[in-house]
Amino acid sequence: xxxxxxxxxxxxxxxxxxxxxxxxxxxxxxxxxxxxxxxxxxxxxxxxxxxxxxxxxxxxxxxxxxxxxxxxxxxxxxxxxxxxxxxxxxxxxxxxxxxxxxxxxxxxxxxxxxxxxxxxxxxxxxxxxxxxxxxxxxxxxxxxxxxxxxxxxxxxxxxxxxxxxxxxxxxxxxxxxxxxxxxxxxxxxxxxxxxxxxxxxxxxxxxxxxxxxxxxxxxxxxxxxxxxxxxxxxxxxxxxxxxxxxxxxxxxxxxxxxxxxx
Amino acid sequence: xxxxxxxxxxxxxxxxxxxxxxxxxxxxxxxxxxxxxxxxxxxxxxxxxxxxxxxxxxxxxxxxxxxxxxxxxxxxxxxxxxxxxxxxxxxxxxxxxxxxxxxxxxxxxxxxxxxxxxxxxxxxxxxxxxxxxxxxxxxxxxxxxxxxxxxxxxxxxxxxxxxxxxxxxxxxxxxxxxxxxxxxxxxxxxxxxxxxxxxxxxxxxxxxxxxxxxxxxxxxxxxxxxxxxxxxxxxxxxxxxxxxxxxxxxxxxxxxxxxxxxxxxxxxxxxxxxx
Numbered sequence: 001x002x003x004x005x006x007x008x009x010x011x012x013x014x015x016x017x018x019x020x021x022x023x024x025x026x027x028x029x030x031x032x033x034x035x036x037x038x039x040x041x042x043x044x045x046x047x048x049x050x051x052x053x054x055x056x057x058x059x060x061x062x063x064x065x066x067x068x069x070x071x072x073x074x075x076x077x078x079x080x081x082x083x084x085x086x087x088x089x090x091x092x093x094x095x096x097x098x099x100x101x102x103x104x105x106x107x108x109x110x111x112x113x114x115x116x117x118x119x120x121x122x123x124x125x126x127x128x129x130x131x132x133x134x135x136x137x138x139x140x141x142x143x144x145x146x147x148x149x150x151x152x153x154x155x156x157x158x159x160x161x162x163x164x165x166x167x168x169x170x171x172x173x174x175x176x177x178x179x180x181x182x183x184x185x186x187x188x189x190x191x192x193x194x195x196x197x198x199x200x201x202x203x204x205x206x207x208x209x210x211x212x213x214x215x216x217x218x219x220x221x222x223x224x225x226x227x228x229x230x231x232x233x234x235x236x237x238x239x240x241x242x243x244x245x246x247x248x249x250x251x252x253x254x255x256x257x258x259x260x261x262x
Numbered sequence: 263x264x265x266x267x268x269x270x271x272x273x274x275x276x277x278x279x280x281x282x283x284x285x286x287x288x289x290x291x292x293x294x295x296x297x298x299x300x301x302x303x304x305x306x307x308x309x310x311x312x313x314x315x316x317x318x319x320x321x322x323x324x325x326x327x328x329x330x331x332x333x334x335x336x337x338x339x340x341x342x343x344x345x346x347x348x349x350x351x352x353x354x355x356x357x358x359x360x361x362x363x364x365x366x367x368x369x370x371x372x373x374x375x376x377x378x379x380x381x382x383x384x385x386x387x388x389x390x391x392x393x394x395x396x397x398x399x400x401x402x403x404x405x406x407x408x409x410x411x412x413x414x415x416x417x418x419x420x421x422x423x424x425x426x427x428x429x430x431x432x433x434x435x436x437x438x439x440x441x442x443x444x445x446x447x448x449x450x451x452x453x454x455x456x457x458x459x460x461x462x463x464x465x466x467x468x469x470x471x472x473x474x475x476x477x478x479x480x481x482x483x484x485x486x487x488x489x490x491x492x493x494x495x496x497x498x499x500x501x502x503x504x505x506x507x508x509x510x511x512x513x514x515x516x517x518x519x520x521x522x523x524x525x526x527x528x529x530x531x532x533x534x535x536x537x
Contacts, residue, residue, distance in 0.1 A: 098429050099451070
């Protein structure tokens, strides 16, 4: 089976003062349909830069990315907007990622309206269905973003992301800001959605406990490079790289969701 | 914003009372003085408090000063509000486009803004009115022409910070068109600091309108306070009240707008500190 997303030799340099440093230095990986790849590494290792390049929020200096048969990094304007429904993102802090003036209904309505997924009359029903899909009461639609809890906000963010029936969702530290109980609920929701709709995830995190629960494969990044890649449980059980060993050593024991859920 | 917090500041209360009175005067003018305020009402140069039918006296042509004051409030407030609304509308749109588009568009729009800011605003208004001719609409346009640059700069600075926020990135990710992002996601969130400027703009617009009228460039079919001051200038020594009365009205209007505006801005800031 050919990969859904194939990233080759991605590089990005930033200038700080008159020094130039490489945020990404030849990053390559691939994700198959319905698969979860975890991108793990310490702060500043370039994980979020990868996410922002794939979502075309930042332009890379070199490298390529093929997504669903198209050259992702060459798309512009209307062609880029046309592929966006298939490639979505959930941000770390949902409060920052939502327009502070918007109500929940509008946030979920936007992707439906923009991509013509439901007609004007059908949209309130579609919004309610999406809210129920992520485990929220449809009555929440009229609330403002700052009136709901952090866990509810992240569920709204997931509802907004799955509204366009994407093939891949980039989750950039999507559970890092949540408390432990809510984090477990959100991880379970993500795995359910994956099992039912075959969505692939690029799960960016520095939390190996969450990674072990959700990821099939893992890529460990350090200093802008992928230093280790492999099957998630094997890598976490016996990391080969120094940074991998350090990350594993820093993680307390956690239940293994992936085994119990499947 | 809670009314209670507003009322705690005596400045703001004074401002709202003055504005309320002026607003009432403007609204009541056609009811209390239904006739043409530019028509002759009695003997010329009647001093105030002599005849209770004409409490504030008459000018050189025998026109009722009190009626002029009431109808002048209409013109001053209408021109002030319309000019401020027009400059904030134009300014925030220009500032949003400049800040959001960046690059060459930003460069060009901001150089145009610079050009307008380097020419003294009043000269710009004078030039437009004297070329196009004095009417209420032209006066509003002329004032807005010199006042839109402030809102444009503030909106641009605000947009530059907002466009880096995650919710703008998130709007791009779901495929929203850049024009919709600029005017639906960014502009409404950039507005509060621009609106904080509105009381200053309204006050300045009232003064500019008065100055234009004083120079004879106001709408000739309307009574304006500036026009009344100019009218009284010829008899300044023998009948100073003709210039002093509309002058006081002008000072009070500007003061009221300014105090009320400050009160609203401070009340909003206090609420944000609390939240």
